[in-house]
Every structure is written in C-alpha cells, then in structure tokens.
Amino acid sequence: MxxxxxxxxxxxxxxxxxxxxxxxxxxxxxxxxxxxxxxxxxxxxxxxxxxxxxxxxxxxxxxxxxxxxxxxxxxxxxxxxxxxxxxxxxxxxxxxxxxxxxxxxxxxxxxxxxxxxxxxxxxxxxxxDGAAQRSGRIFGLAGGAIALLTLVVLGVALLVR
Known part of the structure; x- marks a missing residue:
C-alpha cells in the first residue's frame, strides 16, 4: 500500500x-x-x-x-x-x-x-463510482436506447408496409 x-x-x-x-x-x-x-x-x-x-x-x-x-x-x-x-x-x-x-x-x-x-x-x-464507471454506464445505456429505438422503428416500418 x-x-x-x-x-x-x-x-x-x-x-x-x-x-x-x-x-x-x-x-x-x-x-x-x-x-x-x-x-x-x-x-x-x-x-x-x-x-x-x-x-x-x-x-x-x-x-x-x-x-x-x-x-x-x-x-x-x-x-x-x-x-x-x-x-x-x-x-x-x-x-x-x-x-x-x-x-x-x-x-x-x-x-x-x-x-x-x-x-x-x-x-x-x-x-x-469513478469517471470510467460512470461514462461506461452512460454509453451502455445510450447504446441500449439506440438499439431499442431502432427495433421500434423497424417494427413500425414492417407493420405499416
């Protein structure tokens, strides 16, 4: 130490x-x-x-x-x-x-x-939490939100078709 x-x-x-x-x-x-x-x-x-x-x-x-x-x-x-x-x-x-x-x-x-x-x-x-942990959590949540939004848009596009 x-x-x-x-x-x-x-x-x-x-x-x-x-x-x-x-x-x-x-x-x-x-x-x-x-x-x-x-x-x-x-x-x-x-x-x-x-x-x-x-x-x-x-x-x-x-x-x-x-x-x-x-x-x-x-x-x-x-x-x-x-x-x-x-x-x-x-x-x-x-x-x-x-x-x-x-x-x-x-x-x-x-x-x-x-x-x-x-x-x-x-x-x-x-x-x-340290800065690295906080930024990792933010990027992970943002990536998950973008993936979810992409799935919703694709689902709506398939239903409208």
Whole structure:
C-alpha cells in the first residue's frame, strides 16, 4: 500500500511465477492496482482499478518461411472496474488419490476491492463510482436506447408496409 495526496494505492504484481506460469518464448509482467481517492469532508471514497500487462517476446518469429530474429514489446492498460482471476495447482501422482494436490495458489483482484469496501463501510464511508464507471454506464445505456429505438422503428416500418 502506498499513500497518495488524495488517498492510497494498493498494488499487486502478478508476475510471480506462482500466479502466472512463465513461458520460455515470452516474458509477461502484469500489475493490478486499486486507486482509492478519499473525500474526508463528505466521507466518500472512489475506487478505480488499473491493470497493466506488458508482454515481451524475443527470438524467431513463428509462422514465417524464413526464420527472422526479432523482438517485440506490447503494453496494454485497462482502467475502470477490472477483474483479474488466476489460479495454479500442482499435483503429485505418487501420492494417494485424495492427497495429490501439493500446492494451490489463487488470486482474485475483486477480493482486494471487497476488503477495502468492508473496512470503509465499517468506518462509515460511502463509495462513489469513478469517471470510467460512470461514462461506461452512460454509453451502455445510450447504446441500449439506440438499439431499442431502432427495433421500434423497424417494427413500425414492417407493420405499416
């Protein structure tokens, strides 16, 4: 956790091999952070999720006729309400049937948000949606209204015909 001037940030680095299995041909780095902005006067908080995936690849380019040595980096960022779920299990086939799972790791970014909310509610704080969530809801409702209006117009056009 890191304090900021208007609240705090909770970061989770999912690069750990217990969460994502490493691949030989590419390097993956995923970071999920939850930015919490606090308005102490109104006792209102706003949680915005931020996920950054950076994928690096080096070596021969697959699917080409002639091998070409190259490297590439791709970065992707998602903001708003992001949920990242991953899990890993390790089995030992030499153990008895009910005891074969040796190690189990699970990550769910929603659990972090739930813990932040639970503590905030216990302290008497309310939650307000962030700008990304509000704009997404507005665009979703506008798209639904346009689709409904289109269906009504098409239905009227077919009945008038």
């Amino acid at each position: 890191e304090r900021t001037p208007d609240g705090f940030v909770v970061r989770g680095d999912l690069t750990d091999e217990h969460v994502f299995r490493p691949r030989r041909d590419r390097a993956v780095r995923t970071t999920v952070q939850h930015r919490v902005e606090l308005d102490e006067r109104l006792r209102v908080m706003q949680i915005t999720d931020d996920q950054v995936d950076v994928v690096g690849r080096a070596g021969a380019v697959p699917g080409t006729e002639m091998p070409v040595l190259g490297a590439a980096v791709r970065a992707e960022r998602r903001t708003g309400r992001v949920r990242e779920v991953s899990f890993r299990r390790t089995w030992d086939p030499s153990k008895p049937k009910g005891e074969r799972v040796v190690e189990e790791a699970r990550f769910d970014s929603h659990e972090v948000v739930r813990q932040i909310r639970d503590v905030a509610v216990a302290l008497g704080w309310d939650e307000r």
